[in-house]
Amino acid sequence: MKAVHFGAGNIGRGFVGLLLHEGGYEVVFSDVADALVDAINAASEYTVREAGPGGVNRVVTGFRAVNSRLAPDGLAEEIATADVVTTAVGPTVLRFVAPAIVEGLRRRSPDAAPLQVMACENAIGATDQLRDEVVTAAGADADALTAGAVFANTAVDRIVPAQPAGAGVDVTVEPYFEWAIESGPFDGALPSIPGAHFVDDLAPYIERKLFTVNTGHAATAYFGARAGIERISDALADPKIAAQVSAALEETSAVLVEEHGLDPAELAEYRAKILDRFRNPELVDTVQRVGRQPLRKISRNERFIGPAAMAAERGLSSSALTAAVAAALEFDDPADEQSVELQERLRNEDAESFTASATGLDPEHPLFAAIRDAVIARQEAIMV
Numbered sequence: 529m530k531a532v533h534f535g536a537g538n539i540g541r542g543f544v545g546l547l548l549h550e551g552g553y554e555v556v557f558s559d560v561a562d563a564l565v566d567a568i569n570a571a572s573e574y575t576v577r578e579a580g581p582g583g584v585n586r587v588v589t590g591f592r593a594v595n596s597r598l599a600p601d602g603l604a605e606e607i608a609t610a611d612v613v614t615t616a617v618g619p620t621v622l623r624f625v626a627p628a629i630v631e632g633l634r635r636r637s638p639d640a641a642p643l644q645v646m647a648c649e650n651a652i653g654a655t656d657q658l659r660d661e662v663v664t665a666a667g668a669d670a671d672a673l674t675a676g677a678v679f680a681n682t683a684v685d686r687i688v689p690a691q692p693a694g695a696g697v698d699v700t701v702e703p704y705f706e707w708a709i710e711s712g713p714f715d716g717a718l719p720s721i722p723g724a725h726f727v728d729d730l731a732p733y734i735e736r737k738l739f740t741v742n743t744g745h746a747a748t749a750y751f752g753a754r755a756g757i758e759r760i761s762d763a764l765a766d767p768k769i770a771a772q773v774s775a776a777l778e779e780t781s782a783v784l785v786e787e788h789g790l791d792p793a794e795l796a797e798y799r800a801k802i803l804d805r806f807r808n809p810e811l812v813d814t815v816q817r818v819g820r821q822p823l824r825k826i827s828r829n830e831r832f833i834g835p836a837a838m839a840a841e842r843g844l845s846s847s848a849l850t851a852a853v854a855a856a857l858e859f860d861d862p863a864d865e866q867s868v869e870l871q872e873r874l875r876n877e878d879a880e881s882f883t884a885s886a887t888g889l890d891p892e893h894p895l896f897a898a899i900r901d902a903v904i905a906r907q908e909a910i911m912v
């Protein structure tokens with residue numbers, strides 16, 4: 529069995545590649561970073577080190593890498609003969625990997641089993657998004673080519689921070705992981721991924737994960753950055769930040785209870801476990817990494833505006849989530865393109881149009897005024 533995985537970065541090597549290897553797949557990583565591709569090809573094994581309670585070292589073998597920029601033909605051949613294609617490149621990069629999948633499908637034997645495609649990104653419906661990109665890239669051949677593939681949405685959860693210099697292709701991760709995959713598209717022929725669980729309806733899983741783990745993590749990053757703190761674990765050690773993050777997560781839990789009928793007591797346990805994961809002293813993680821790409825994170829269906837809008841529509845509290853968005857508006861990291869763009873736009877756009885375009889909220893939406901007021905406050909602070 530063979531899997532082609534796009535994005536040999538932190539989650540690619542430290543989670544998706546590891547589980548595919550443990551499931552018995554030969555793993556072909558595809559990446560555009562020349563040095564990373566070369567380093568993977570120079571290694572015969574790499575170690576995933578689980579840092580924290582119960583963590584063990586896991587060794588991955590039976591992999592290689594293809595440079596998708598320099599060797600598109602070789603990549604298409606790999607996809608043509610693969611069983612599984614996964615991605616962990618970031619939601620905004622999916623459109624760049626779609627043409628390679630199309631080319632692989634074109635070369636696939638008509639007798640081959642359908643290619644099983646799963647995008648492992650922090651976004652609701654990431655695989656649907658990838659499928660749309662494949663359809664666009666396939667043009668007139670879309671129906672014929674997508675008939676040779678199945679597309680399943682997934683929710684992936686494991687904290688894999690930036691790796692220390694000199695680590696090579698080894699990866700340090702937290703011990704915890706969760707991978708939920710919608711089962712319907714596979715029609716019974718499930719991929720072999722030990723530890724993954726297959727579910728009929730992914731919506732409660734991805735929303736519970738994105739609106740708890742990712743809301744809480746990003747809120748910690750933005751409140752921490754505002755306080756001048758560098759590490760996530762240090763940010764949560766600040767009682768004021770811990771209270772702000774908890775308040776935001778209580779709001780998202782209230783939405784999840786209403787939306788999906790989840791049990792409030794189980795959600796409280798889930799929240800506590802997640803905050804413990806963020807506190808893991810053995811995992812060095814920074815507010816810069818976790819806060820990266822703030823414009824994506826304050827967009828309409830993402831971890832803040834998504835649940836806050838649902839809360840406001842139901843008459844539930846959204847003030848703690850709005851406070852987190854206010855902190856996100858202050859995220860100013862010269863090394864992060866979206867952070868630079870965010871600060872630039874806050875300087876140059878009026879509050880009303882910035883709020884509408886950045887958050888996708890309609891001015892009539894019950895959340896709109898609160899977010900616009902946070903934007904105004906940030907703009908006034910910038911101008912002082």
Ligand SMILES: NC(=O)C1=CN([C@@H]2O[C@H](COP(=O)(O)OP(=O)(O)OC[C@H]3O[C@@H](n4cnc5c(N)ncnc54)[C@H](O)[C@@H]3O)[C@@H](O)[C@H]2O)C=CC1
Binds near residue numbers: 534616619
């Ligand atoms: N790091 C984490 O803890 C988690 C990350 N995720 C999601 O996984 C995705 C990747 O995140 P990370 O691994 O942290 O980022 P990363 O930056 O470590 O890895 C991304 C990799 O994708 C590669 N890449 C970029 N464009 C490409 C292309 N066109 N073709 C092939 N490869 C390409 C990059 O060179 C890089 O090696 C994101 O969507 C993130 O939200 C999800 C859960 C946890």
Ligand SMILES: O=P(O)(O)OC[C@H]1O[C@](O)(CO)[C@@H](O)[C@@H]1O
Binds near residue numbers: 650685688745818
């Ligand atoms: O690109 P994003 O959305 O910041 O994704 C990375 C985030 O996902 C998480 O792994 C949670 O699953 C966090 O560690 C990390 O902050």
